[in-house]
Amino acid sequence: MKLMWFHLMPYTELPEDFRDANPSVWVDIHSSLFDPRRAHLMYNDFMDELEYAAAVGFDAICVNEHHSNGYGLMPSPNLIASSLARRTTDTAICVMGNSLALYNPPTRVAEEFAMIDCISGGRLIAGFPVGTPMDTCYAYGTNPSQLRQRYHEAHDLVVRAWTERDTFAFNGRFNQQRYVNIWPRPIQQPHPPIWVPGGGSVETWRWCAEMNYVYCYLSYYGYKAGRATMDGFWTEMDRLGKDRNPYQAGFLQFVGVAESRQQAFDLYSEAAEYFYGRCLHVDPKWATPPGYSSEGSQRAGIESQVKQAADSGVRGKSTGERFASVARDMDAIVEKGYVIIGSPDEVAEQLREVATQLNVGHLMLLLQYGNMSKDLTRYNTKLFAEQVMPKLRDVHASWTDHWWPQPMEAAQRAVIPAYAPKLAAAE
């Protein structure tokens, strides 16, 4: 199986009384809480951490997109990805992803992803999220009633822009372009693998199944809450007669590994409580822009609540609604499975169970979260790479990953010199 290292890039210095003194970490979080000079250090630490994860052997490093968000400092993950493309060599670069409906014209996404694919020698995974209500409808002002229609149209445009050989006119409902002809073009053919993070709607399961895309459930609530959603995806795949290839699925999981469970509890409590306490504090007024959830998802959510089904906490709920009922102290965080902690053996055992039970071949691991320091992040990352990763390599070994980047042969790729501008200047 693939083990991928994911960074949300949280602002690490939200005040202790953040929850009490502020209505929301998202949309209208106050600018006075942001110190650009501190952010300079954070960004550089975070990028060091991503590069470090690549160096110690993770299969991919992952970044994502958020707007007006105190726990996600990447309005443009593409900027980070392009830097990572220069500072890593063989690791896949997973941009999870670009919210398609937010770009005007959406060919901007086709262009920038093609650039990253070229710079990296074909290592890009192209994530296409719809985006949360906070990002899309509020921070970016997209009409919630048109968001999904625009998303699907933008998807069609981007894929055509990558694959059609000749300049073409795109006559869409929301986008009209007389001359579509992107330069550069992606290295990976017909295009970089497309992964779709979804929130558990039937429509998205079906679409991923039909389009042969990877379905990812990027939940902050761990494997226990994620089980029903992944089961739903596989049930839909079965219904459509598709293979249960675990590599067609991705799942996000927070992890804290140490010498022992108790040590892990002690080491990671502060960072976990910072994340679930301060970062996941969103004003419920940003939860449900009307039309954001499809009527099919609303129906499933209401039915699930009526039946008090296991997934009633997530089905038909928006990101903001899920945030409202989150556990915030370490005992509950661990008990509910949001964060998996333990010794390397214990963590490996739990992740094996997650990967097997959820039938997931791509585990996206959050080994930095909240205000976790660079030192602790490195410790967590290194211990995982050295002592957990080897114990999981055999999981799903009988399946082929058809959704992994196909880079250029190493011998044909550019040699990136060690960074030494002073030496170069002296030549």
Next chain:
Amino acid sequence: MSELETSTIDVNGFPTRIWRKGSGPTLGFLAGFGGLPRWMPFLEELAKTRTVIVPSLPGFPGGDRGHTVLDQHLDWLLAVREILDQAGLAGADLAGSSVGASLAAEVAALWPASVHRLALIAPFGLFDANNPPTDPWAQRGDAVPGLMCADPEIWKAMKAMPDGANSIEWPIEQVRANEAAARIFWPLGNTRIEKRLRLIKAPTLLLWGEHDRVMPRAYAEVFAERIAGQTTTKIVEGAGHLAELDKPAEVAHEITAFMD
């Protein structure tokens, strides 16, 4: 008084409900934010002296999913014009509230002959950055009733699920109404109607709830200044944004007195 009659017309392939009650001169009504999940006392008042015709708007209760094919503002205006024609309201007096008032004003601007006299209750459509409307789509659920009505219980009663209704579809229909309004007016409520108000030739009554917490009352002055037809502005005491819900008899009386 006659019984309430319900008929259905086809609009862009979607069944659309038309209510009709009363006798006397014809008066159309386009409902406000949230639409009309049920008949209401305000319409009952109007029906005492008017033939009241109440078409649903696309996506609002009775309007099925008609909003989903309306992408641009012109699509909406053409749909409303077609609905009014099919409902037998061409050339009649027309009243509207909130989102419905905005669309009624648009029709009166673009097709002056299609509206005889106009009554607008706190219409959407304007945005002043120094005095913005409240964002009705960024509200905690429990805040909406008090935002729409001076007496929140009236809104709750309007939206409460009746016995025998489908317990899954009813709430979805109410969300759909909010979505349909968002589809027209997201994110600011600003359709630049200001530019078209000068085309309205019909005599126009502007009504504003004294306690409207959504639309600033100063907007009434903009409507009054820009509309070419003669305008009369009245404040409805004790009413919120949807004044016809809070004060049905008073609002109905103002409208029928103006139309006489």
